[in-house]
Amino acid sequence: MPSRIAIMGDRPSVRAVLSRARTFAAARPAKQKAGAAAAGVLLASAPFGGLAAAPEPPPQQLLLGQPMTVGPFEVAIDKVVELPDLAPAITPAPTQRVVVVDAVVTLTGDRPEYAVTLTNNLRVTGGGVKTTERPSLYVVDDATAMSVFNPGVSYRLAIAFVTDGPWQGETATVRANQVVFREEDRGTLNPNAWVGLDEIQWQGSLPLERRS
Amino acid sequence: MNRAASTAATAAFVIAAMGLGRLITDHVPLEASAVEPFTVTAGLGQTAALEYAEVTVTGIRVTPTITGNPTAKAGGRWLVVDTELVATREPTLMLGFDLVAADGTRYAHSSRGTDCAINATLATGVPWFGSFCFDVPEAALDDPHFLVSRGDYAVDGSGQRRDGLADIDLAIGPADVGTLWSRTEPVDLSPTGVVPPAPAEQAAP
Numbered sequence: 001m002p003s004r005i006a007i008m009g010d011r012p013s014v015r016a017v018l019s020r021a022r023t024f025a026a027a028r029p030a031k032q033k034a035g036a037a038a039a040g041v042l043l044a045s046a047p048f049g050g051l052a053a054a055p056e057p058p059p060q061q062l063l064l065g066q067p068m069t070v071g072p073f074e075v076a077i078d079k080v081v082e083l084p085d086l087a088p089a090i091t092p093a094p095t096q097r098v099v100v101v102d103a104v105v106t107l108t109g110d111r112p113e114y115a116v117t118l119t120n121n122l123r124v125t126g127g128g129v130k131t132t133e134r135p136s137l138y139v140v141d142d143a144t145a146m147s148v149f150n151p152g153v154s155y156r157l158a159i160a161f162v163t164d165g166p167w168q169g170e171t172a173t174v175r176a177n178q179v180v181f182r183e184e185d186r187g188t189l190n191p192n193a194w195v196g197l198d199e200i201q202w203q204g205s206l207p208l209e210r211r212s
Numbered sequence: 213m214n215r216a217a218s219t220a221a222t223a224a225f226v227i228a229a230m231g232l233g234r235l236i237t238d239h240v241p242l243e244a245s246a247v248e249p250f251t252v253t254a255g256l257g258q259t260a261a262l263e264y265a266e267v268t269v270t271g272i273r274v275t276p277t278i279t280g281n282p283t284a285k286a287g288g289r290w291l292v293v294d295t296e297l298v299a300t301r302e303p304t305l306m307l308g309f310d311l312v313a314a315d316g317t318r319y320a321h322s323s324r325g326t327d328c329a330i331n332a333t334l335a336t337g338v339p340w341f342g343s344f345c346f347d348v349p350e351a352a353l354d355d356p357h358f359l360v361s362r363g364d365y366a367v368d369g370s371g372q373r374r375d376g377l378a379d380i381d382l383a384i385g386p387a388d389v390g391t392l393w394s395r396t397e398p399v400d401l402s403p404t405g406v407v408p409p410a411p412a413e414q415a416a417p
Binding site: 088142146152153155 | 282283284285286287288317318319320322323324346347348349351352367368
């Protein structure tokens with residue numbers, strides 16, 4: 001069994017290490033001391049969120065009749081309605097329902113845009129049922145499907161989601177993602193395109209009307 | 213020739229070659245000639261003869277409603293462009309049909325009307341007739357041009373590069389805009405295809 005003296009001879013004591021560290025720190029210039037102190041404070045704040053990323057700004061409040069901007073589109077929601085069908089546009093199974101976001105949509109950009117730029121970035125949740133991933137768009141006046149928008153033209157549209165059952169509750173949460181214009185996208189080689197982000201820009205709990 | 217003179221001659225040759233290359237890249241419009249389509253202009257009722265097809269706009273109509281099943285109502289107004297196409301060399305698929313306003317804004321045609329044409333599959337030498345329907349705001353009726361090509365516009369006109377493009381002046385002047393916009397009569401379209409439309413549909417503004 002090795003003796004205590006032998007161990008002390010192999011490793012410097014804690015006291016000696018602290019002494020050398022104190023001497024080293026005392027010899028540092030004032031700027032280095034201040035930097036080290038700041039780093040120490042930051043590290044000490046880590047358990048309380050000091051090193052966490054800045055929180056995302058909350059979504060903007062979506063209200064009935066208030067225009068919201070979804071990329072190149074301006075969307076003003078008039079009402080949200082649950083229907084057994086939207087004939088002749090949509091006739092779902094008897095157990096299913098159609099939730100329609102009735103809105104006036106205007107393309108405010110300066111070039112034509114496909115409807116998917118809008119439908120990829122709108123969602124309805126909160127009814128305790130599954131909905132179609134992406135809504136379909138129909139012109140309210142004639143029930144024709146809307147696939148492409150021209151600049152400066154407004155439409156009253158039925159933004160239609162098919163659900164797998166009756167909606168639970170008296171409200172529906174409508175969400176819109178942030179959609180940004182990307183001039184260059186090396187990932188997709190698709191320049192000058194509107195791209196939806198996984199960040200909710202607009203969100204609102206809107207009253208749900210029911211019609212039979 | 214001694215070694216020093218040979219080295220100097222080689223250096224002079226390299227420098228001259230680099231200078232010539234710089235002159236070429238500076239003064240030859242390489243990018244412009246590589247991307248622009250070859251545009252052939254024509255007016256309403258005239259034929260634009262492209263390398264691969266002949267394009268004629270036989271008439272235009274403006275209406276809020278295109279009849280059919282279902283009837284299609286415009287958000288703005290429908291500008292219907294009645295078009296005759298003939299492939300002159302080989303069977304040709306044509307995808308590019310756009311409207312461009314005087315300010316350069318481009319408008320896409322719609323498939324909402326039952327008989328609105330979307331694209332054109334042409335047999336060689338056989339005339340093809342179709343009506344392209346543009347849902348446009350009032351400003352687009354001021355001096356619009358109809359652009360026709362094999363490739364679609366795609367991203368920034370990439371589908372039309374270095375290919376024939378017909379630029380048809382639809383002959384609508386500023387004085388016509390108000391009259392055309394105020395029209396309310398529905399328009400009935402003939403089915404797209406090789407059967408010529410009824411003469412009554414061939415109306416000028």
